[in-house]
Amino acid sequence: MQPMFDRIALIGIGLIGSSIARDIRKLGLAREIVISTRSQHTLTRAEELGLGDRYTTSAAQAVENADLVIVSVPVGASESVAVQMAPALKPGAIVTDVGSTKASVIAQMAPHMPDDVHFIPGHPLAGTEKSGPDAGFSGLFKGRWCIFTPLPETPAEPLARLRAFWEALGSKVDEMDPQHHDKVLAIVSHLPHIIAYNIVGTADDLETVTESEVIKYSASGFRDFTRLAASDPTMWRDVCLHNKDAILEMLARFSEDLASLQRAIRWGEGDKLFELFTRTRAIRRSIVEAGQDVDVPDFGRHALEEKK
C-alpha cells in the first residue's frame, strides 16, 4: 500500500511529537520520517529510540521536501519555528501544529507561511502528565478529538488529507473557529490545569500542615489534582501567556462562583451547597455516558493498587 505521505517532518519530539512518530511508523503512513528539535540532547534520545529516519537540529533542513510538517513545540516557540522553516518549505506542503491555543499560534505562524503552502492549525486533545520523547506511545490519539481551526482560504483537498491522517491515528476530527476553540479549551483544559497547579501550591505553602502530611493523606482527594499539576511547566507557562484573555475570563467566573460558595459555607446555607453538589454529580454521569471517562470508581486505580 502507498503511504499517505512521502516525507513527514516532525518539528519537536516531546510527548505529542514522539507519539505521532510512533504511530506513523506503526501504521506506515510515511515513506520517511524526519525529526527535528532544538535540543541536541533530546534529538539524540529520539535517535536512540529509533523514532525517525533522519535527525537534525535545523527546522529548515527538516522540512525540505516534506509533504506534511507537524509542529509540536510549546506554543510560545511557534513564531520562531515558523520563521526558521518558512524559506525551506516545499510548495504544496501541508503545515500543521498541535498547540493548545489557536488564535496565538495563527498570529505567530500565518504571517510567515508562503502562499503556496497549506497551513492548517490543529490541536489533538490528548496527552498525559508526562513529557519528553520517552513519554510518547503509539495509540495516544485513539478515540480522542483533534480540533482543526482552518483559515478561510484553505482549500478542501489538503484539509481532507490532514483529516484522513488524524483519523488514521484513531482520532475524531472537529472544526471550529480559533476564538471559540480558545474559549472551549480555557474551560475544559486550561482552567483545570491552573486550578490544579494552584491548589498544589497552596498545600505546599501551609505552615499548620506539613508537606509530609499532605503527601501521606493525599488519597482522600488531593492526589486527583496532582496529576494535572505534574504536567510540563514550559508548555503550561506558554498556554497561560498565549490564551490570556479566555483564561482570565474563565478565572473570573470561577472566582466569583467560589466566593459565593465560600459565603454559603460561612453562613451555613446547606440547601445551596446540596443543590450545587447534586448538579455537578449529573455532569460526571454525562461524561461517563459520553465515553469520555472510565466507568469505574476512583478512575480504576483500585485494580492497579491491588497489584502492588
Add this chain to the structure above:
Amino acid sequence: MQPMFDRIALIGIGLIGSSIARDIRKLGLAREIVISTRSQHTLTRAEELGLGDRYTTSAAQAVENADLVIVSVPVGASESVAVQMAPALKPGAIVTDVGSTKASVIAQMAPHMPDDVHFIPGHPLAGTEKSGPDAGFSGLFKGRWCIFTPLPETPAEPLARLRAFWEALGSKVDEMDPQHHDKVLAIVSHLPHIIAYNIVGTADDLETVTESEVIKYSASGFRDFTRLAASDPTMWRDVCLHNKDAILEMLARFSEDLASLQRAIRWGEGDKLFELFTRTRAIRRSIVEAGQDVDVPDFGRHALEEKK
C-alpha cells in the same frame, strides 16, 4: 479462631458502612453483624445484599449487646444517632465513627455517651465517588490510613482493640488531636472536593461554551475534577457545615494564591508561572514515591479505555 468481637452494630450502611460489613463477614471478625439505617428502603437493600445477620431501623435496638458500634452516617446526623442509641449501649462497648470531621462529631456525640462506654472517634481515609450500600466492596480500606482522634480519658485497651480491628481490614492507623485532623483534612480532602464542585459548576453555567462541548472535550483536564464532584451531596454538605473554620481558612489561602497567579497571567510573568509549575510537579513525584498514587500516566485510565 475466636472472632474479634461477638456482636458488631453498624449504624449507617452506605459506601463505608457496607464495605466494613463485607470485610467483617469475609474476615470473620464478628459472630454477628447487626445493621441499622434510618431509611427502610436502604435497609431492605442491605438485607437483599446479605450484608448482615439482623436488620432494624432502630439504632437503639441495633446497639443492644453490641461490643463494637460503628457509626457511618453523614456527620450532621451524628448527634441524633448518639441520642437514639445512648440508653441502649452495653457497658464496656466501644463506639466509633467514620466521619470526615472530628471536632464537630466529638461535640455532637461525646456529651451523650454513657461513662461506661469507650467512644473513640475515627476516620478511615477511604472511599470512592460512589455512594450507597451497593457501592461498597471488600478491601476498600486496604493500604489506607485510618485516623483516630481519641479523647484524653480513653484507656489503652479499647484503643488497642479498635486499632487491631482496622489493621485487620488492612488499614494503617494514626492518632492525632481532632483540631489538627480537621486542618489536615481541610487541605487534603475538603478543599479539593469544594474546588472540584466549584469548577464543575462554573463550567455548567457558561453561556459561551455549551454543556455538550464541556462533556465532549472533558478528557483534556476537566474530567479529572468530575470524579470528586460526583461524590455524595449529603455527605459533602455536612462536611462543609461541620468543618467550617478550617475550610474557610484553606479557602482564603487558596483564593489569595489564585489571585496572585491570575495577576502573573495578566502581566505575563512567565518566570513566576514556570517556578510554580515546576514546584508542583515535584509534589506529584513524592506522592507516587510514597505509594499514595499509581505510577502510570493518566491514572492508568488508558489501559481501561483500550478495553472499550
